[in-house]
Structure formats: C-alpha cells, structure tokens
Amino acid sequence: MTAPLTPTERLGPLPVIYRDARLIAVAKPPGMLVHRTALARGETRFVMQTLRDQIGQHVYPVHRLDRPTGGVLLFALDSDAAAALSRAFTEQQMTKRYLAVVRGWGPETVSVDAPLREEDGTRPKAEMPAQAALTHFRRLATVELPVAVDRYPHSRYSLMEARPKTGRRHQIRRHLAHCGHPIINDAKHGKGVHNRYFRDHLDCPHLLLAAVFLQFRHPFEGRTLTLEAAPDNHFSALLTRFGWQAHLTQNGARWEDGASAAEAAEPIDIPL
Structure with a gap:
C-alpha cells in the first residue's frame, strides 16, 4: 500500500532564494505559519518544519512574517549565525521593503511615527505598554476602476511601498489603516465590500501585502547581501492587470558589488 504524501510532497518545496553555510532564505507563501503556535489548529504545514525536512538540518528563525504575508523569510543554520x-534585526540594521495594495489613493510619501500596543490576544490592549513604531511609505502607482464597489461610482486603489524601521506586530497593516488606507483583504482594519470585490472578481483571496526585499550586511562575508522575493501568483497577476508590472520583483539574491549571490556563495546541494 502506498504511503500518503507528506504536506511537502503534496504542495512542493519552499522556493530557496539564497543559501550558504550559515544562513538560508526562502520565499514564504502567504497563509503559511512560520512555526507551530496556539493558532495552528488544523494546520499540517509550517515553514520551519518544511524547510528543516527539505534541507535535512535544523533552522533557526531570526525574524517573523505574519501568517497572511508572503515574501522574504530569513533563517540561520547555526546558533552563532542566529x-x-x-x-542585526533588533538594532535595525536590516533594510526591509514591502508592497501593499490599499484602498484609496495613498499619500505620495509619508512617515508614520505612531506607537503601537502589542496584540498578543491574551491581555487587553489597554494593559500593554505602547512601543515605538515607525514606517516610511511611498505611493508607487494608482488605479481607478469604473466600478461602484462602495458608495462612489468609481473605486480607487494604490500600490504602496512600505519600509518599516521597527518590527511591531501587524505594524504595516495598522499604520496604513491609521492613514485611512487599509490594505486590501485586511479583515480587521479594512472594509468588507472592497475585500470581497478583490476576492470574488479579481482572484485575490489573501492579504495584499508582500515582503519583497531584505538587505543587510552578511555577518560572516562582510559584504552587503540583497534578497528579493516575487509576490505570489495572485498578487503578481493583479499587478499586471492594473498595469503595475514594472514593480514586480523576482526571487533572487545579489551582493552589493553586483555579483550574483548564488554564484558567490559556497556551493551547497539543496535537496528538494
């Protein structure tokens, strides 16, 4: 009798953006939890466990992406690298860049310096201390659809770039909502009619937020490494549909000197 397929065999391996002897980066699919938590009821596939099984060794998380957010996710391969x-993350030595599709025409540029209380779901937010949170935003593109999604005859949306300087929980989502431009398919901060329109008519079933860029000084190479991840297929198709394809990225890595990181790194076989 044939053994049932494992989740990794059924859904395929995680796309590896970069790997050397000390660290590895993957393109996290939206909707996938990084590791097992109390929220993991019924889930069978997690990034950490999938990647561990995929490469045959332990991986150490060094930052996080929210469950609905896809994109660049970095792991260490030993405790010293972790x-x-x-x-580097704690000391804000990482440059992070996200793409988000929001309701309305967002500001051309704005920096949101608004402290945020932790949202851990165990205590009332009023009992949680507010923590400093800063995000820089830039509007990349706009579109106006001849569709009355809400009460207006036309509906406006923007593609925003977010560069968070701090790493608070749901920081980008909360700061964009603070500006009056919630991310599409943000169930908590957005508006249902817009979320449903994108899900039902534009084939966008998840939060339209993607971590597309991470740049940092490699702690052992001494050079700056840039990691990029393409938005998932639904997100990428929407960018093309709206004429925003110039802002699409591809999975890849490079050194500051322009060399391909895949070629410059020590070659290692990656079992799939």
Whole structure:
C-alpha cells in the first residue's frame, strides 16, 4: 500500500532564494505559519518544519512574517549565525521593503511615527505598554476602476511601498489603516465590500501585502547581501492587470558589488 504524501510532497518545496553555510532564505507563501503556535489548529504545514525536512538540518528563525504575508523569510543554520542576525534585526540594521495594495489613493510619501500596543490576544490592549513604531511609505502607482464597489461610482486603489524601521506586530497593516488606507483583504482594519470585490472578481483571496526585499550586511562575508522575493501568483497577476508590472520583483539574491549571490556563495546541494 502506498504511503500518503507528506504536506511537502503534496504542495512542493519552499522556493530557496539564497543559501550558504550559515544562513538560508526562502520565499514564504502567504497563509503559511512560520512555526507551530496556539493558532495552528488544523494546520499540517509550517515553514520551519518544511524547510528543516527539505534541507535535512535544523533552522533557526531570526525574524517573523505574519501568517497572511508572503515574501522574504530569513533563517540561520547555526546558533552563532542566529545570534548575529537576530542582533542585526533588533538594532535595525536590516533594510526591509514591502508592497501593499490599499484602498484609496495613498499619500505620495509619508512617515508614520505612531506607537503601537502589542496584540498578543491574551491581555487587553489597554494593559500593554505602547512601543515605538515607525514606517516610511511611498505611493508607487494608482488605479481607478469604473466600478461602484462602495458608495462612489468609481473605486480607487494604490500600490504602496512600505519600509518599516521597527518590527511591531501587524505594524504595516495598522499604520496604513491609521492613514485611512487599509490594505486590501485586511479583515480587521479594512472594509468588507472592497475585500470581497478583490476576492470574488479579481482572484485575490489573501492579504495584499508582500515582503519583497531584505538587505543587510552578511555577518560572516562582510559584504552587503540583497534578497528579493516575487509576490505570489495572485498578487503578481493583479499587478499586471492594473498595469503595475514594472514593480514586480523576482526571487533572487545579489551582493552589493553586483555579483550574483548564488554564484558567490559556497556551493551547497539543496535537496528538494
């Protein structure tokens, strides 16, 4: 009798953007939890466990992406690398760039410096101390659809670039909502009619937020490494549909000197 397929065999391996002897980066699919948590009821596939099984060794998380957010996710391959990378994130030495599709025409540029209370779901937010949170936003493109999604005869949307300087939970989502431009398919901060329109008519079933860029000084190579991840197929198709394809990225890595990181790194076989 044939053994049932594992989740990794059924859904395929995680796309590896970069790997060397000390760290590895993948393109996380939207909707996938990074690791097992109390929220993982019924889930059978997690990034950490999938990647561990995929490459045959333990991986160490050094930052996080929310469950509905896809994009660049970095792991260390040993404890020393984990400590170095975690310290770089804590000390804000990482340059992060996200793409988000929002309701309305967002501001051309704006920096939101608005402290946020932790949302851990265990205590009332009023009991949680507010923590400093800063995000820089830039509007990349706009579109106006001749569709009365809400009360207006036309509906406007923007493609926004987000560069968070801090890493608070749901920071980009909360800061964009604070500006009056919630991300499409944000069930908590957005508006249902717009979310349903994108799901039902534009084939966008998940939050339209993607971590497309991560740049940092490699703690052992001494050079700056840039990692990029393409938005998932639904997100990418929407960008093309709206004429925003110039802002699409591809999975890849490169050094600051322009060399391909895949070629410059120590070659290692990656079992799939």
